[in-house]
Amino acid sequence: MRPMKLGGEYIIFGENALEYLTQLEGDKKRALIVLGGSSVQKSGYLTKIENYLTSADFTIDYFTGVEPDPSFNTVQKGAQKMVEFGPDWIIAVGGGSVMDAAKAMWIYYEHPQLKTLEEISPPNKIPALRKKAKMACIPTTSGTGSEVSRSVVITDTETHIKHGIGDMEMMPDIAILEPGITASVPPKFTAATGMDVLTHALEALVSKRANIVADTMAERAAIDVFTYLPAAYKEGNDLVAREKLLLASCLAGMAFTNVSLGIVHSIAHAVGGKFGVPHGLANAIILPYVIEFNSQDEKAAEIYRQFAEKVGHEDLAQAVRDLNEMLEIPAHLKAEIEKDEEFEAAIPELAELASKDGCTKTNPVIPDVDGFKELIATIYYGTKIGVQL
Numbered sequence: 001m002r003p004m005k006l007g008g009e010y011i012i013f014g015e016n017a018l019e020y021l022t023q024l025e026g027d028k029k030r031a032l033i034v035l036g037g038s039s040v041q042k043s044g045y046l047t048k049i050e051n052y053l054t055s056a057d058f059t060i061d062y063f064t065g066v067e068p069d070p071s072f073n074t075v076q077k078g079a080q081k082m083v084e085f086g087p088d089w090i091i092a093v094g095g096g097s098v099m100d101a102a103k104a105m106w107i108y109y110e111h112p113q114l115k116t117l118e119e120i121s122p123p124n125k126i127p128a129l130r131k132k133a134k135m136a137c138i139p140t141t142s143g144t145g146s147e148v149s150r151s152v153v154i155t156d157t158e159t160h161i162k163h164g165i166g167d168m169e170m171m172p173d174i175a176i177l178e179p180g181i182t183a184s185v186p187p188k189f190t191a192a193t194g195m196d197v198l199t200h201a202l203e204a205l206v207s208k209r210a211n212i213v214a215d216t217m218a219e220r221a222a223i224d225v226f227t228y229l230p231a232a233y234k235e236g237n238d239l240v241a242r243e244k245l246l247l248a249s250c251l252a253g254m255a256f257t258n259v260s261l262g263i264v265h266s267i268a269h270a271v272g273g274k275f276g277v278p279h280g281l282a283n284a285i286i287l288p289y290v291i292e293f294n295s296q297d298e299k300a301a302e303i304y305r306q307f308a309e310k311v312g313h314e315d316l317a318q319a320v321r322d323l324n325e326m327l328e329i330p331a332h333l334k335a336e337i338e339k340d341e342e343f344e345a346a347i348p349e350l351a352e353l354a355s356k357d358g359c360t361k362t363n364p365v366i367p368d369v370d371g372f373k374e375l376i377a378t379i380y381y382g383t384k385i386g387v388q389l
C-alpha cells in the first residue's frame, strides 16, 4: 500500500472557519490572493478575508482572472506576479480551477528556472516547495477537493490538451472550509461540481488502489451527495446542505488523492479539453456509462451494489441517471456538444488521450484504445450498445 496523506498542516471547517486566517504566521507577512471572477467580492467574503489578513499584519496583493480550465499561460503570468510581489503565503480563493492554477504558479515561483509545462509533467518530478511560501486554499465551490489534493489539471495553451499532474509536494498547507462562501454558487454549477464530488467518491471506491481509509471517506462523501445535492441545487441558501457538500468534496478529495480515480475522469479530461465541456458536467454524463462498463468486474459490481443499497437503490447507474435528471443534466454528450461529424472524427484521438490518462491505470477494468472508442461513442449518442465506427 502507498502511504496515505490526508491534507497539509491543518483543515479548518464550519461557520467562521475563515477567522483562522488571523493565525497565519510568516517572516514577511505578504499574502498573494489568487482569484477567478468577481463572485467572492460580490458575496462580501473577500472583504472578510482581507480584514482577517490585515488584522494579522499581512500586506496583500492579488492575481485575478484565473479562467475555468486554467491555461499554462495563466500559470506563467501568476508565477511572474509572485516573483514580483514575493509572498510568503499564497491564498487561493475559488473553485478547482483557481486552486489548481495557484498550486501550479507556486511551483514556478519557487523554481523560476522552470519554464515549461513538460518540466513538471510526468515522468519529471516536482521539486521541493515551501522555501519561499506556503499555501492556503479556500474553496468557493464543492467540487474538486483541490484544497486537500496533490493534483492539478492545467491546459496546454497551444494544444488545448489537459495535463493532470500529481505530487504530494503540492498538497496545500492549510484548507479552510467556510460553508457560507459556497451559497452564492448558481444552481447549474452547484449541480456540476456536486457530480464531480460523486465521481471522485465512486471512482475512489472501485480504484485498484482502494483501501479502507479512503473507502470510508469516499462512501460518506457519496452518500452525502445523494442526500444533499438536490437540496443545494433547489435552494442555494440551504447552509446545512452547503456544509455537507463542502465536507463531502473535501472527504472525496482526501480519498481520491491517495487512491486515484478511473476512466470517467480519463474520458472527461479528453472530451473537456477538445470540446470545452465543463469538468463536473462531463463527469456527470459519463459516470453511469462507466458504472455499467466497470460492472463486468465482479468486485466492482459488488461494491456498486452494496453502495446503491445504502442510498435506497438497486441499480447504481440508474440511481446516478435519476440524480442527473433531477439536476437537469443531459443523459448523453451529444446534448452538450451537438457536433456529430466533428465528434466522430475526434473519437480516435479522444480514445488515445483517455487511454494514456493517468487516471486510467487504477480503473477496475482497463479498456484498450478500441474499447475506449466504443465507450466514448456510446456516451456521446447515449446508446446502450456500441456504435459501429
Ligand SMILES: [Fe+2]
Binding pocket: 144, 196, 199, 200, 265, 279, 283
Ligand atoms: Fe474531478
